[in-house]
Amino acid sequence: MRMESNSKNTLVIVPAFNEEESIGSLIREIRRTVPELAVVVINDGSVDMTAVVARQSGADVLDLPCNLGVGGAVQAGFRYAYEQGYDYVVRCDGDGQHSPDGIATLMEAMNTGEADLIIGSRFLGKNAHISNIVRYCGINVLALLLSAICRKRVTDPTSGFQMMNRQLAYFFSRSYPVDYPEPEALALMRREGYEFMEVSVPFRDRTAGRSTIQGWGTLYYVIKVFLALVVDRARSIDHRFSRANLEGKV
Amino acid sequence: MNPNTLDESVLYFMNGWDSAVTARSAFAIFGVLILILTIRVLWKRDCTFLAATLWLLVGAVSVVFSIIPQPIVDFVSATEYFARIRVIMGGISLLVLLTTLESIRRTKLQERYALLWVVTGLAIFLCAIFPRAVNLFRAVTGMQYVTAVVAVAFTFLVLVAFNFSIAMSAMECDRDKIAQKVAILEARLRELERKIGKDPSLHDEVGDKAAKSGKSG
Numbered sequence: 060m061r062m063e064s065n066s067k068n069t070l071v072i073v074p075a076f077n078e079e080e081s082i083g084s085l086i087r088e089i090r091r092t093v094p095e096l097a098v099v100v101i102n103d104g105s106v107d108m109t110a111v112v113a114r115q116s117g118a119d120v121l122d123l124p125c126n127l128g129v130g131g132a133v134q135a136g137f138r139y140a141y142e143q144g145y146d147y148v149v150r151c152d153g154d155g156q157h158s159p160d161g162i163a164t165l166m167e168a169m170n171t172g173e174a175d176l177i178i179g180s181r182f183l184g185k186n187a188h189i190s191n192i193v194r195y196c197g198i199n200v201l202a203l204l205l206s207a208i209c210r211k212r213v214t215d216p217t218s219g220f221q222m223m224n225r226q227l228a229y230f231f232s233r234s235y236p237v238d239y240p241e242p243e244a245l246a247l248m249r250r251e252g253y254e255f256m257e258v259s260v261p262f263r264d265r266t267a268g269r270s271t272i273q274g275w276g277t278l279y280y281v282i283k284v285f286l287a288l289v290v291d292r293a294r295s296i297d298h299r300f301s302r303a304n305l306e307g308k309v
Numbered sequence: 310m311n312p313n314t315l316d317e318s319v320l321y322f323m324n325g326w327d328s329a330v331t332a333r334s335a336f337a338i339f340g341v342l343i344l345i346l347t348i349r350v351l352w353k354r355d356c357t358f359l360a361a362t363l364w365l366l367v368g369a370v371s372v373v374f375s376i377i378p379q380p381i382v383d384f385v386s387a388t389e390y391f392a393r394i395r396v397i398m399g400g401i402s403l404l405v406l407l408t409t410l411e412s413i414r415r416t417k418l419q420e421r422y423a424l425l426w427v428v429t430g431l432a433i434f435l436c437a438i439f440p441r442a443v444n445l446f447r448a449v450t451g452m453q454y455v456t457a458v459v460a461v462a463f464t465f466l467v468l469v470a471f472n473f474s475i476a477m478s479a480m481e482c483d484r485d486k487i488a489q490k491v492a493i494l495e496a497r498l499r500e501l502e503r504k505i506g507k508d509p510s511l512h513d514e515v516g517d518k519a520a521k522s523g524k525s526g
Contacts, residue, residue, distance in 0.1 A: 101492070119500075121492040127485050135489035142493065237485075 068146035071096050071162070072136030074129055074219075075153030076103040079112050085155045086116040092159040099139060100153065103132040109153075129219075130240035138232040141225065141309070148228045152219035161260030165222040168258045175227045175253040175302065176245075178213075179220035179260035197281060205242050208288060209249045214257055216242040227253055229309045230300045236287060239280050243287045250291070252302035323382050333375040340371030359411045391440070391454065398458055399437035405430035425472055429465035436461060 071089055075082050082100065089098055100113035104126035113120050121135050133150060140148045147169060149162055161179050168177045182198075198217060205213045218241065223231070227248060236243040245255065298304055326333070347364040350356045374381060385393070409426040412418040436443050436458045446457050502508075 099496075119496055121489075121496050123488050123492045125484070125488055127488055131485045131489065134485070135492055138489055139493050139496065237481075 069096050069149060069166070070136075070140045070143070070145040070147070071098045071149045071151055072101060072133065072140065073098065073113075073118070073151050073153045074101045074103060074132040074136065075105065075109050075113070076126065076129070076132070077105045077107050077109060078153040078155075079105070079107040079109045081155040082109055082153050083112045083116045085151075085153060085159070086113060086118045089151065089159040089162070090117060093162050096149070096162070097145075099136060101132045101136050103127060103129070128238045130235055130237045133240065134232060134235040137228045137235070141229050141232050145228075146225045147222060148225075149222045150219065156262065157220040158261045158263060161220060162222075164258050164260055165220075168256060169222050169224070173254065174256035175224050176248065176255040177222045178215060178218050178245075178255060178257045179222075180215035180218055180257040181260070181262040182214040183257050184259035193277075197277070201242060201281075201284065204285070204288065205245060208246050208292070209255075211249075211255070212257075213245065216245065220260060226302065226305045226309055229305065233300055234297075239284055242284050243291065246288055246291055250296050251298075251300055254302075323378065326378055333378070337372055337375040340368045340375065343368035344372065357411060357415075359407050362407075394455055395437045395440060398433055402430045402433035402437060406434065422472065422476065425465060425469045429462060429469065432461050432465055433458060 071093070073082070073085065073089075078085075086098055086100065089096070098118040099121060100109070100118045101121045102110040102113065102123060104123050110120045110122050121139055123132060123135060127135070136150065137148060147166075149165060151157055151159065151162070157179060165177045165179060168174070182202075198215070201216050202213050205216045217239075230248065230251060230253070231244065234247070236247070248255070343364060347356075347361055347368060351361050405426065409418065409423050409430060413420060413423050440454065443454055443457050446452070446461075447454060450457065450460075452460060
């Protein structure tokens with residue numbers, strides 16, 4: 060029997076790297092919009108006061124001793140959620156690009172039980188957000204490729220605003236791509252038989268900090284993600300972590 | 310002397326060296342000094358076999374070379390280019406092999422990483438001993454002897470580098486797991502301390518915090 064997502068069994072994870080200026084207000088906002096949910100900030104080896112600010116704002120903190128990159132940080136969150144027995148995980152990036160108002164939308168979609176992963180998309184529906192024409196084109200090309208690989212329409216392949224169930228959190232806690240993980244993770248879970256669904260969520264410009272994808276990083280991003288997507292297809296599927304195998308076990 | 314096998318500039322230098330008595334004496338004394346020091350260190354047994362051998366070799370060569378330069382020049386010029394290259398290749402391969410084995414002995418290097426180095430050294434060594442094998446390779450590829458040896462060595466060095474990349478990836482994977490586990494355990498420890506009424510912030514690195522705030526503010 061499926062369990063509804065509620066206050067007791069859902070964890071919000073917020074990966075943050077050098078976000079001391081925006082993390083405090085984001086956590087306060089999350090606690091205001093969804094006061095019943097537990098919030099864990101994963102401090103990815105920041106050199107500023109991110110961990111301290113997060114604790115003062117009332118969140119639990121996973122203080123990683125060194126910088127693992129966003130993939131490693133998020134994975135720590137999945138692992139923590141799984142070990143602590145949570146049934147659902149909401150991931151909300153620490154740069155404040157996504158409004159916590161969207162969490163309710165995610166939970167609603169999750170409770171329909173149609174998917175294991177709900178992605179908060181910036182480009183679905185009316186509130187299409189074009190920040191920069193190059194980036195917009197890049198994301199669209201990536202979205203097309205990923206849609207073809209997943210055999211399902213993806214509009215926002217790089218979204219860091221997602222919700223998943225316990226099974227998928229377990230799978231991701233075992234294997235998750237290292238850097239720029241979102242598109243690859245989507246392709247990986249799809250191969251293991253998991254379902255995803257996109258919902259439209261409100262979006263705003265980042266309040267502080269910088270995007271990790273900038274300058275030469277963009278080129279690296281494109282090459283890395285395309286290489287990973289192609290090479291992953293050539294890998295055999297690890298059925299131990301497939302949806303069918305984990306059903307009712309974790 | 311055969312001018313075909315010894316370069317003219319070397320000959321010029323050797324003629325000058327023959328008459329430079331002061332420089333030769335200084336060089337000889339320098340070599341003797343090295344020999345004495347090495348033997349003294351060897352006597353006390355506080356250096357490695359490899360280092361001692363190398364230093365003894367350096368000392369002996371400089372002494373012999375400064376005392377009797379002419380016979381050495383004659384001897385070297387009597388050999389072919391090919392033979393000299395083979396000797397040098399053999400020397401390099403022995404150096405690689407000895408360094409690798411010594412590093413394993415001192416447990417500085419794990420055997421699984423040393424394997425490719427040993428193979429590299431052996432490959433160059435075999436090239437030096439059996440030039441006919443290299444000749445076959447040369448006939449197929451059209452390379453010169455030295456180029457062929459370098460190509461073989463280069464191939465193995467690429468393999469060594471690749472081996473390191475794989476090792477590094479595996480290590481990073483392990484590091485990620487350890488870091489995640491540490492962070493989760495720390496969070497649980499804090500929770501536990503909070504429950505038993507102990508102030509977890511006591512364990513915060515106060516100096517760290519001060520440094521961080523100083524940096525950002």
